Amino acid sequence: MYDCKTKILSSIPDNSCCSLSFINIVFYSCAHIDANNSTILINSRLDILDKVKNIINNFYPNIDINVWDNFLLLKGNLYNLLVDCNFNENGKPELTLFTNECDKLTILKTIFLTSGNFYYNQDNNKNSKGYNFEIVIKDENVADYVLSLFKEFDFELKKIKRNNNFVIYTKNSNTICDIFVKFSDVKTALDIQNNLAMREMRNSANRQNNCFESNLDKTIDASSTQMTAINYILNNYSLDILDDNLKEVALARIANPDVSLSELRTLLNDKISRAGIKYRLDKIIAIYKKLKGEEK
Secondary structure, rough: HHHHHHHHHHHHOOOOHHHHHHHHHHHHHHHHOOOOOOOOEOOHHHHHHHHHHHHHHHHHHOOEEEEEOOOOEOOOOOOHHHOOOOOOOOEEOOOOHOOOHHHHHHHHHHHHHHEEEEEOOOOOOOOOOOOOOEEOOHHHHHHHHHHHHHHHHHOOOOEEOOOOOEEEEEEOHHHHHHHHHHHOOOOOOOHHHHHHHHHHHHHHHHHHHHHHHHHHHHHHHHHHHHHHHHHHHHHOOOHOOHHHHHHHHHHHHOOOOOOHHHHHHHHHOOOOOOOHHHHHHHHHHHHHHHHOOOOO
C-alpha cells in the first residue's frame, strides 16, 4: 500500500539546516530528553529513526546510537546537538529561529510525519468523515506557530482543542491536494482528485436516477388519474361527448396507458405539442369531475 509519509520523508533535504529543523521536530514530538543523564530516547517510525541516525552519524559522530524495535537512544555529549537544534533550557524548541523557507517547509513536513494524519474514504458510504488532514500538537504556542507557517505558504487551516492537545486541520479537499503537492507528494494529490471525480460521477448518476424515478412516479400517477377520467366517461357516457381533439388524445392514452407525455406526442406523430397533450388531458379530467359533480 502506498504510504504518503514515506514519500514526504524522502523529499526532506539532507543539508545541515533542513536536517536540524527535521531533528528538532522529531525531538519535540517523539523524544524524551534527559539532559542530566545525557540521553535522548526517541520512539517513532523506523524510516524516521533511520534518517535521525544518518544525520547524527554525519554531523555528530561522537554521539553513541543504540537502536531496537521502534526506539533510538542517543547517549553522550548532547550539548552541541541541542544548541544547534535551538532547544532552550526548558526543553522546548525555539522554532522561530529557523528562518529559511526550506527550514519552514521541513518543519511542516516533519510535524505531519510525526504528529499528523490524513483520512479519506474511497467507498463514499454514509458514515464516511470525508477528507481530513490534521496535526495533533501538545503545546498551543507550537500549534499557533505551525498554523502561521501554513498561512505563510497560503494554506488556511483551523485550530481546535481536543482533550489536552491542539489540532491543526482542514477538511477542504482542494487545500489538502495543494498541501501534498507542496510536500512533494503529487501521487496522493492525484489520488484525491481522481477520487473526487469518481464521487462526483457517482453522485451525478444517483441524482439522474433519482430524478428519473421521481419523474416516472409522477408519470404513473398522472396517467392513472387520466385513465380513471377517460374510463369513467367511456363507461358511463361515451367518448363521443368529447370534441375531436380531446377524443383523439383520449384514444391515444387508452392505447398507451403507461407512456409519458413526450412518448405520447411521438405516437401522435408530433402533430400536438407536449403542452398541448397535457392541456387536453387536463380538460378531460375537468369534464370527468364535472360529470361526477365534483366541480360546478
